[in-house]
Amino acid sequence: MPDIINDWAESVLARDRRAIARAISAVESGQATGVALLKRLFPRAGGAVVVGVTGSPGVGKSTLVEKLAGEYRRSGWRVGIVAVDPTSPFSGGAILGDRIRMQSLSADDGVYIRSMATRGHLGGLAPTTHDVVTILDAGGCDVVLVETVGVGQDEVEVARLADITVLLLVPGMGDDIQTFKSGVMEIADIFVVNKADRSGADRVEQEITAMLSIASRTDSWHPLVLKTVATTGEGIAALRQALEQFRAFGAESALKEQRRREHWRARLLELLRQSLFEKVARERLRDGSIDRRVEEVLGGRRDPYSLVEEMIAEFTGESRKSE
Amino acid sequence: MPDIINDWAESVLARDRRAIARAISAVESGQATGVALLKRLFPRAGGAVVVGVTGSPGVGKSTLVEKLAGEYRRSGWRVGIVAVDPTSPFSGGAILGDRIRMQSLSADDGVYIRSMATRGHLGGLAPTTHDVVTILDAGGCDVVLVETVGVGQDEVEVARLADITVLLLVPGMGDDIQTFKSGVMEIADIFVVNKADRSGADRVEQEITAMLSIASRTDSWHPLVLKTVATTGEGIAALRQALEQFRAFGAESALKEQRRREHWRARLLELLRQSLFEKVARERLRDGSIDRRVEEVLGGRRDPYSLVEEMIAEFTGESRKSE
Numbered sequence: 001m002p003d004i005i006n007d008w009a010e011s012v013l014a015r016d017r018r019a020i021a022r023a024i025s026a027v028e029s030g031q032a033t034g035v036a037l038l039k040r041l042f043p044r045a046g047g048a049v050v051v052g053v054t055g056s057p058g059v060g061k062s063t064l065v066e067k068l069a070g071e072y073r074r075s076g077w078r079v080g081i082v083a084v085d086p087t088s089p090f091s092g093g094a095i096l097g098d099r100i101r102m103q104s105l106s107a108d109d110g111v112y113i114r115s116m117a118t119r120g121h122l123g124g125l126a127p128t129t130h131d132v133v134t135i136l137d138a139g140g141c142d143v144v145l146v147e148t149v150g151v152g153q154d155e156v157e158v159a160r161l162a163d164i165t166v167l168l169l170v171p172g173m174g175d176d177i178q179t180f181k182s183g184v185m186e187i188a189d190i191f192v193v194n195k196a197d198r199s200g201a202d203r204v205e206q207e208i209t210a211m212l213s214i215a216s217r218t219d220s221w222h223p224l225v226l227k228t229v230a231t232t233g234e235g236i237a238a239l240r241q242a243l244e245q246f247r248a249f250g251a252e253s254a255l256k257e258q259r260r261r262e263h264w265r266a267r268l269l270e271l272l273r274q275s276l277f278e279k280v281a282r283e284r285l286r287d288g289s290i291d292r293r294v295e296e297v298l299g300g301r302r303d304p305y306s307l308v309e310e311m312i313a314e315f316t317g318e319s320r321k322s323e
Numbered sequence: 324m325p326d327i328i329n330d331w332a333e334s335v336l337a338r339d340r341r342a343i344a345r346a347i348s349a350v351e352s353g354q355a356t357g358v359a360l361l362k363r364l365f366p367r368a369g370g371a372v373v374v375g376v377t378g379s380p381g382v383g384k385s386t387l388v389e390k391l392a393g394e395y396r397r398s399g400w401r402v403g404i405v406a407v408d409p410t411s412p413f414s415g416g417a418i419l420g421d422r423i424r425m426q427s428l429s430a431d432d433g434v435y436i437r438s439m440a441t442r443g444h445l446g447g448l449a450p451t452t453h454d455v456v457t458i459l460d461a462g463g464c465d466v467v468l469v470e471t472v473g474v475g476q477d478e479v480e481v482a483r484l485a486d487i488t489v490l491l492l493v494p495g496m497g498d499d500i501q502t503f504k505s506g507v508m509e510i511a512d513i514f515v516v517n518k519a520d521r522s523g524a525d526r527v528e529q530e531i532t533a534m535l536s537i538a539s540r541t542d543s544w545h546p547l548v549l550k551t552v553a554t555t556g557e558g559i560a561a562l563r564q565a566l567e568q569f570r571a572f573g574a575e576s577a578l579k580e581q582r583r584r585e586h587w588r589a590r591l592l593e594l595l596r597q598s599l600f601e602k603v604a605r606e607r608l609r610d611g612s613i614d615r616r617v618e619e620v621l622g623g624r625r626d627p628y629s630l631v632e633e634m635i636a637e638f639t640g641e642s643r644k645s646e
Binding site: 046257271291307 | 358362363365366369370550583584586587590591592594595596599600602603604608613617618620621623626627628629630631632634635638639
């Protein structure tokens with residue numbers, strides 16, 4: 001087993017596309033080999049810039065990501081693309097169409113594209129998105145573009161994952177920008193007004209700029225506002241320059257370090273929380289005891305607070321006795 | 324202590340406004356008395372209908388909630404309102420304005436209004452929102468309206484919390500409804516096209532109806548689509564009727580029972596996960612050991628997967644030895 005894992009990890013590091021694909025599948029399906037691989041790959045990851053690209057459906061994220069990938073390719077960068085798809089029955093068709101369109105890039109050996117489903121139809125990155133980024137990073141990508149539809153929790157989670165977050169907007173959003181998506185506005189490092197050939201693009205740009213002038217950020221970066229027409233490629237080179245500018249700023253100001261520190265702190269705690277639950281509680285709940293307790297709560301016979309206290313006492317007590 | 328808690332709980336059950344306010348504060352600030360109170364109150368809660376009201380900023384949620392509360396009051400219902408505010412520097416002002424406007428209701432002793440901040444500026448209900456609803460429920464409210472701004476995770480979480488979810492939209496949203504907020508579309512039981520005196524209201528209504536005709540739901544309810552002009556009160560009586568219709572359907576079809584079962588299952592697991600972490604890990608992490616481990620990960624000296632395995636082994640091992 002260790003030999004197999006070693007060979008496999010070496011193949012990923014040697015940029016073998018099939019080894020990378022198999023590694024991602026192992027991680028996504030929760031196989032033990034996936035974790036074993038990640039342990040080998042992690043020390044070799046960290047070189048890639050991770051760029052989150054988010055925005056409401058229909059703003060042109062896939063097209064922009066495709067063009068941006070092309071821009072990086074022209075300088076010989078290796079590009080990973082992780083496209084997080086909502087599993088919605090409403091938009092599934094349209095988004096799948098985008099994915100297929102983007103597959104034009106996959107003839108290029110320097111681009112690796114992976115689509116992932118969201119955790120459920122309510123949004124949120126898949127729990128393994130971080131790990132897939134680690135694999136692509138170790139697999140030689142210089143930049144990994146993580147595209148998420150601005151649904152539910154995705155946009156917030158992508159900002160936690162990425163080194164740089166790009167938020168796409170389009171003219172004619174109806175509601176005033178001022179009141180639109182307040183939480184999301186604060187997570188963006190670079191604002192892109194896409195479809196800038198439409199009327200109203202200047203107004204959107206001005207509104208964002210005005211908003212930024214009164215915003216308080218927890219870091220020292222002043223977000224950039226750009227205009228693009230992704231379909232024609234207009235503004236894509238400037239976007240890449242802006243990304244470089246942020247990267248240089250991040251490196252100089254220790255902002256990159258600070259973000260990665262926050263990222264790994266949150267991620268370690270999250271992994272710990274999840275593993276603790278798996279180790280202590282999961283097995284004991286297999287017998288349907290959670291369902292019995294749900295019925296007690298529903299029937300009004302017990303309150304959930306006392307029930308949970310009892311379960312914790314039982315679980316941590318039992319683990320003692322079994323020693 | 325038990326006597327004090329008993330008296331306090333009795334005062335809440337007797338609908339004493341100050342006792343309710345103090346109970347909410349105790350729960351929000353994480354005091355032990357809060358949990359002790361909740362244990363007493365929980366068996367007396369469950370009578371209220373919990374209605375989630377969500378939608379993007381600017382669609383008129385606060386005005387609609389205010390008018391809907393007035394509608395319930397006319398039939399003598401007692402109404403709780405939990406308004407979840409994002410702590411955004413961008414929209415804070417506007418939303419605070421709404422809140423103040425809604426305070427006109429607070430002269431009415433049959434209405435209890437509570438504003439809660441979101442978990443952070445990235446959205447998400449406060450962890451105690453469920454508990455505040457339980458207190459208002461036990462405190463005699465017949466209906467609790469939970470209003471959340473459609474930012475980040477709020478809208479998804481409110482659907483998990485509520486018996487009924489109402490999604491507000493407005494005409495002129497720019498992007499096609501078809502691609503807008505796909506995840507959110509699926510959590511709504513009742514769609515409200517507010518500001519229906521604006522042009523385009525019929526089109527929005529038709530688009531939602533068309534979308535619903537191809538949607539697959541996990542339950543047997545067919546969502547209703549209504550039009551309102553919340554500022555004038557137009558359509559509010561019909562909205563209340565629609566809520567009653569859903570409630571009757573839920574009771575007959577066991578949908579209410581099914582939702583509450585799913586709700587409590589998720590909530591018990593979440594409480595369990597959190598309590599387990601608090602009990603086993605929190606104390607051990609006080610010494611800054613998490614920060615040391617973050618530095619090891621950042622420095623590339625260790626991978627997070629092995630680190631977490633070690634921590635789990637140490638934590639569960641230590642708890643053995645200490646017995």
